[in-house]
Amino acid sequence: MRMDALDTPVAVIDLDRLERNIARFQAYLSQHGIANRPHIKTHKIPQIARMQVAAGAVGITCQKLGEAEVMADAGIDDIFIPYNIIGAAKLERLTALARRVRLSVAADSAAVVAGLGNAMAGTGLELTVLVECDTGMGRCGVQTPAEAVELALLIARTPGLRFGGLMTYPSSPEIGPFMHEAVRLLRDRGIAVERVSGGGTAGMWHAHEHPEITEYRAGMYIYGDRYTLRAGAMQLEECALTIITTVVSRPTPDRGVIDGGSKTFSSDLLGLEGYGLILEYPEARIISLSEEHGVVDFSRCTQRPAVGERVSVIPNHCCVVSNLFDEMVGVRRGDVEVVWRVAARGMVR
């Protein structure tokens, strides 16, 4: 089947580009001796996770237990969940998962560490716990190298837990002093820091500039999107994910409406102008979205589409698109080769 025959809106992955993106970033990290631990939240597809591991990834990163369970079912055996796991229901699932795969998690408080320790007590398991460090993002994470040391010591002395290192996100140029100092303080106390985990697609080609970083978590590098393009981390001809839509209305000479909206692209702007890049009309602007409509301003375009014409959109943010589609269609040179179920989509817990 040709991709032109797919009904719209449809999310399409260029398999040649996907494979090249996986190989290129793996080669870069391997060259610099940095372990690759891709974040599967971007694709949520076990088949792509297996491609990443086959290319050389040491394991994967999942943001939710539910994603990790899907990936474990698919045979992935080394999973990092850089998230504070809290509450009886999740801790029970975490323990079950720790029996099946090499598992590591992150924590940023004594309360979280206590919960993890209680869950592991009496199981005979030893869970690897990294300390999450807030190196400038202002989300989770301990606030100072001294706090990182304190939490590392708590992890190390909690039965059933093993201090596994430090993690941060994203690996911006500012992380250096914090990570350097935390590693130094820990080594001064005789504590080995076996992993320092950084991440982020925007800064992925700078991973080697952080001497502390031993592993890297990137997600979007497999697909690319407008955010990744603006960050300069990828080129347009490397973008592997497009959403094919149909122009369903041309109510005025300047205005068009496509059959993709916030239910197709999400409302994520990430500081960008507009909600996507239309490849056939790069001067057009997707100026507003409702759930099933994208309103496009074609006023800067000399050629303009007719009702029924199909247009391909590079979304602002590929990860959120993966959570909106039950299936992704893999194509090669315009032919449909595979339809992948987004098996870890919608795993809210």
Added chain:
Amino acid sequence: MRMDALDTPVAVIDLDRLERNIARFQAYLSQHGIANRPHIKTHKIPQIARMQVAAGAVGITCQKLGEAEVMADAGIDDIFIPYNIIGAAKLERLTALARRVRLSVAADSAAVVAGLGNAMAGTGLELTVLVECDTGMGRCGVQTPAEAVELALLIARTPGLRFGGLMTYPSSPEIGPFMHEAVRLLRDRGIAVERVSGGGTAGMWHAHEHPEITEYRAGMYIYGDRYTLRAGAMQLEECALTIITTVVSRPTPDRGVIDGGSKTFSSDLLGLEGYGLILEYPEARIISLSEEHGVVDFSRCTQRPAVGERVSVIPNHCCVVSNLFDEMVGVRRGDVEVVWRVAARGMVR
């Protein structure tokens, strides 16, 4: 099971409030002799659609064919799709659906009408087509009453199609002159306008102020959200949908992080400040979202939560939340009564 035992994040519907919301708006429309055709995109749950029809709705509104198919499977027999249906794949499904239920659609161009006519040719079916009018929103729709008349005439003379009236969205105070003029022009030509379909939850209590409107499409009135609250259409104690989350991090005295992010609430701002209202901490602000984290500023709160505390969030926009959860949990006075699958979730086509 008590709702306190549900793992987070979880979307919870207060069934008492849901039932009251359905009854209250139905009573209002019935009192004014306006047909109720609720938009099911808000809930995407057949059981709730059946409650709406049982309360007196003449039928339902769906935005996508896939939603309509799910609802037809559930026994709903009168469905309006106010969307330009284009392309062979969708027209084939539309024809199949027209054999099963009383179906109507909207169109805003001759190209769309031609496609609908071709699809119906030779089927023996007669599809009801309303003309979509752009009365100020700037999305789809014919631009003038004269264009509406022209398209109505085209529909009326196309074999297999039946002119079914006019539709617009939203029913803001500005729609009056356009709709009045269009109806007058059509009647002058001897063309009956049996339906004039308006909609929108924000303006729902003003439906009776538009004498032209014969039916009303509202969606959000069943759940309510911050958008509906700001519009003054609902009160906080009527809001039926909350997302229960857990505080997973308190990295600084002012900052907290909850386990709901854009994958839980969506990134929709709709002109509001912040991404949701935390009921237990109304002065708190959800200042940013990543996919699985909501960053909360508690600086205006005298009491602040500890790690592990559960907080309930009224989202900005309830419709998009329904598309992010596979299940909704119905509770009554704190007890879990039912778990509904969001059966029409993710119907992108």
